[in-house]
Amino acid sequence: MTLKKVFLTIIQVAILYFFALLGNLIVNWTHLPVSGSIVGLFLVLALLHFNVLKLSAVERGASFLMSEMLLFFIPSAVAIIQYKDQILRHGSQFLIVIILSTVTVMIVTGVVAQFYVHRFAGKKGEI
Amino acid sequence: MLIALGCIVLTATVYYLSKKIYRRFRFAFLTPLLVAPCILSSLLVGFHINYSDYDSGGRWLSNMLQPAVVGFAVPLYKFRKVMKKYLKVIAISMTTGVTVALISSGVFSHLVHLNDSYLLSLLPRSITTPIAMAVSVDIGGMPTMTAIFVIVTGISGLIIGPMVIRYLHIKEKLAKGLLLGMGAHGAGTSKALEFGSEEGAAASLAMVLAAIFTLVFAPLLTPLIL
Known part of the structure; x- marks a missing residue:
């Protein structure tokens, strides 16, 4: 049973990978200014919408990839050691900018969203 | 090939262990995205392994971000x-x-006296890597530096996001998801999924929209920021 689940997950990840590759191809052909994976996302969304693709055909794979997503960021985070010089020289400046800007963006986005949810819907708790 | 496979296994193992540590203590600074790279970097330095050798395997893991975004x-x-x-x-x-x-990335870069090429590389830092790098090229930044800033933004966002939600009493699930996906792209979205599936959905949408809006707005706003 669990082996079957593992197998299903791998197949579904492969399906999603296929759409990412297809997205890359489309971007190469059309020179769209977005990345292939975003095009792939919209492809899958459209196929789900028109019932060409069943939710159950990708749901397990998608939830696996999303829950382990941090793993896929790790190699790029390790890449930082390649930029020792720049980091030693400007690291604290970079950190100050990134942290302050992230705090600002998150506060503004969160407060604006919460304000308008209350204003338009007036209901609490619901998304 | 063997080295590549070894690096994948090593990364996955260290990731799995750091996740256990995080689950045990639930302390924001112990996020696997901070702990695992620190351990791996020390191992690479300690055993004199080149980053390019490590990346022969690492690349495969990074590639999995593409189907994850599709997901x-x-x-x-x-x-x-x-x-x-x-x-x-x-x-x-x-x-x-x-x-x-x-605007805030630009203003804070000016305040700490970073030169223009760093400033331009910092502007698209809050969106998902491939698009951030594309925007960086478009406005005249350095795409590899942008990729690093994107990662550091992700790590910062994992720590800052839950604090903002707690201290500003952000109760709406939609608002929680949007601020995490907007502020810290995929990393924020993974944090949003920890809050719940609705927050995760809102964050996914925010991540996608942030990327698309930035593609459009960045070239328009850059002359004003410089």
Whole structure:
């Protein structure tokens, strides 16, 4: 049973990978200014919408990839050691900018969203 | 080939262990995205392994981000009705978020006296890597530096996001998701999924919209920021 689940997950990840590759191809052909994976996302969304693709055909794979997503960021985070010089020289400046800007963006986005949810819907708790 | 496979296994093992540590202590600074790279970097330095050798395997893991982004179609599809209902709120919040992200990165870079090429590389830092790098090229930044800033933003966002939610009493699931996806792209979205599936869906949408809006806004706003 669990082996079957593992197998299903791998197949579904492969399906999603296929759409990412297809997205890359489309971007190469059309020179769209977005990345292939975003095009792939919209492809899958459209196929789900028109019932060409069943939710159950990708749901397990998608939830696996999303829950382990941090793993896929790790190699790029390790890449930082390649930029020792720049980091030693400007690291604290970079950190100050990134942290302050992230705090600002998150506060503004969160407060604006919460304000308008209350204003338009007036209901609490619901998304 | 063997080295590549070894690096994948090593990364996955260290990731698994750091996740256990994080689950045990639930302390924001112990996020696997901070702990695992630190352990791996020390191992590379300690055993004199080149980054390029490590990346022969690492690349495969990074590549998995592409199907992961495609996978965000699932929460978007599941919650499409609520998304439609709150279209206006989402549009307003995201337009504001993207504008604030670009302008604040620029203003703070000026304040700490970073030169223009670093400033330009910092501007698209809050969106998902491939698009951030594309924007960076477009406006005259350094795409590899941008990729690093994107990662550091992700790590910062994992720590800052939950603090903002707690101290500002952000109770709405939509608002929680949007601020995490807007502020810290995929990393924020993974944190949003920890809060719940609706927050995750909102964050996925925010991540996608932030990327698309930034593509459009960055070239327009850059001359004003410089």
